[in-house]
Amino acid sequence: MKNIKNSISLIIILSIFVGCSDVVEFDPHDEYEVTEVDYLQTESDYETMAVSCYTPTQWLNQLVVIGDIASDNAVAGGENASDVVALQQIDDYTILTNNSTLEDLWKSAYEGVNRTNYLISYKDVNLLGETVEFDGKEALYGEVYFLRAYYYFNLVRMFGDVVLFTDHKLGLSDFGTLQRSPKEDVYTQIETDLLSAISVLPTSASQQGRVTKYAAQALLGKVYLYQEKFDEAASMLENVVNGPFSLVSNFDDIFLLEGENGPESIYEVQYSNGQPYYNWSGQTRGQGNYAVQQCGVRGLNGTAEMPYNAGWSTNLPTQDLAAAYEDGDQRKDATTFDVEAYATNNPDLGVTYQVAPYKNTDLYNKKYLPRKGQTSGQVELNYENNQRIIRYSDVLLMAAEANLRSSSPNASKAQGYLDQVRDRAFGDSDHRVTATVDAVWNERRLELAMEGDRFFDLVRTGQAATVLGSGYNPATNGLFPIPQNEIEISNLTQNDGY
Numbered sequence: 001m002k003n004i005k006n007s008i009s010l011i012i013i014l015s016i017f018v019g020c021s022d023v024v025e026f027d028p029h030d031e032y033e034v035t036e037v038d039y040l041q042t043e044s045d046y047e048t049m050a051v052s053c054y055t056p057t058q059w060l061n062q063l064v065v066i067g068d069i070a071s072d073n074a075v076a077g078g079e080n081a082s083d084v085v086a087l088q089q090i091d092d093y094t095i096l097t098n099n100s101t102l103e104d105l106w107k108s109a110y111e112g113v114n115r116t117n118y119l120i121s122y123k124d125v126n127l128l129g130e131t132v133e134f135d136g137k138e139a140l141y142g143e144v145y146f147l148r149a150y151y152y153f154n155l156v157r158m159f160g161d162v163v164l165f166t167d168h169k170l171g172l173s174d175f176g177t178l179q180r181s182p183k184e185d186v187y188t189q190i191e192t193d194l195l196s197a198i199s200v201l202p203t204s205a206s207q208q209g210r211v212t213k214y215a216a217q218a219l220l221g222k223v224y225l226y227q228e229k230f231d232e233a234a235s236m237l238e239n240v241v242n243g244p245f246s247l248v249s250n251f252d253d254i255f256l257l258e259g260e261n262g263p264e265s266i267y268e269v270q271y272s273n274g275q276p277y278y279n280w281s282g283q284t285r286g287q288g289n290y291a292v293q294q295c296g297v298r299g300l301n302g303t304a305e306m307p308y309n310a311g312w313s314t315n316l317p318t319q320d321l322a323a324a325y326e327d328g329d330q331r332k333d334a335t336t337f338d339v340e341a342y343a344t345n346n347p348d349l350g351v352t353y354q355v356a357p358y359k360n361t362d363l364y365n366k367k368y369l370p371r372k373g374q375t376s377g378q379v380e381l382n383y384e385n386n387q388r389i390i391r392y393s394d395v396l397l398m399a400a401e402a403n404l405r406s407s408s409p410n411a412s413k414a415q416g417y418l419d420q421v422r423d424r425a426f427g428d429s430d431h432r433v434t435a436t437v438d439a440v441w442n443e444r445r446l447e448l449a450m451e452g453d454r455f456f457d458l459v460r461t462g463q464a465a466t467v468l469g470s471g472y473n474p475a476t477n478g479l480f481p482i483p484q485n486e487i488e489i490s491n492l493t494q495n496d497g498y
Helices: 043-058 061-069 085-092 100-121 137-159 183-200 213-226 230-241 251-255 290-295 319-324 331-335 339-345 392-405 411-426 437-448 454-460 464-468 484-490
Strands: 074-077 265-269 314-317 387-391
Touching: 043 100, 043 137, 061 074, 061 085, 061 100, 061 290, 061 314, 061 454, 074 085, 085 100, 100 137, 100 484, 137 183, 137 213, 137 454, 183 213, 213 230, 213 265, 213 387, 213 392, 230 392, 251 331, 251 387, 265 392, 290 314, 319 437, 387 392, 392 411, 392 437, 411 437, 437 454, 454 464
Parallel strands: none
Antiparallel strands: 074 314, 265 387
């Protein structure tokens, strides 16, 4: 199986041709060398299709972006009010139902559901009715179950009640026949898939980027937390806390290229700068991480030794976020990049740049700041930076919250988990705070800033209306609108507030 990071394959599911016996007996092999029935006959076929189920995770990179832009952590930025209008709408809480970014995320997640459903539907027998057995097949399907759960989790936390189907990939005959299912049913399916994954996945990956039992346990713990099933969350996350993970001493190192898939990585979306390079008509569809280019400083230049590339000055951290960090917290400089201070402190690098023209905050997203030597082809669309989806510190903080909010609270455990995160942040044990729910929520903001969790954390904890202020519409219940095309084509209902 090819390395997931460097050569994720795209599978084309060929159309099924049905012959009409009254006219002519048609064999699709007369026109096509390979048809759908030729797939899933070997171990290699199953492995290749399983890798293709990972591909849409790359297309969801804008979910990380909007998770902070929709919150108090970041603003859309850019050149002007019409630069990436979809992000400006999310930032300003003036979201229209035809928002292109939200529609793309909907389509990307459902493409993932389609691919996983297809492979799951032929788990026991292929299209010829044959059973193909091989070592590691159950574990391979554990990955697929995890991925389907991951796609549905992102759909349900963005849109609430969503279309739920698990037994096939959508075809033309399905249009208009499926309606939204209650989010409770969606969560039940997510739990079922993750429990299935946990039962068969290994604790270590055979290749970087493949999900493990710990990744499934961490995601399930998060799913429980979102449903306020705190007892279940505490128990599930304990498995990961006791796993082989550790915190990296230098916080900034986590987000370097050499920090990918490191000792505190539990699940990362893998990107590469290999071919196919880009597709401007579908900028999130390449193997590179388009979200990185968005974070860069506009017009940035300097000597050859200056390590950063220029970008579009979107997804800008707020001064409110920067002010939330205490003196001595290494996470501040690792999260919020002050280009003016950088230029002043490094005069030998000859740094020049343009001030962000719109919604300037004087800060940039350091975690995903574009760096030299990490892109190729169409550079704007081809950065190889992985997105860190679940880190060990995230698990520690989720476990702390779950233990504090469980039916039998364990403040001692929660304190220990919170202490680990803060001790790493300051490099000492002198900055510990009492583990309360509010303290853990605050720590999540500081630890996970610009990683896409903030808005969803505010919504799930009931803080969104208070923290986000008058511009935020509480009538939306923290949900984004169902894409207008889905309303018109599939007759889906719309979320409240839109």
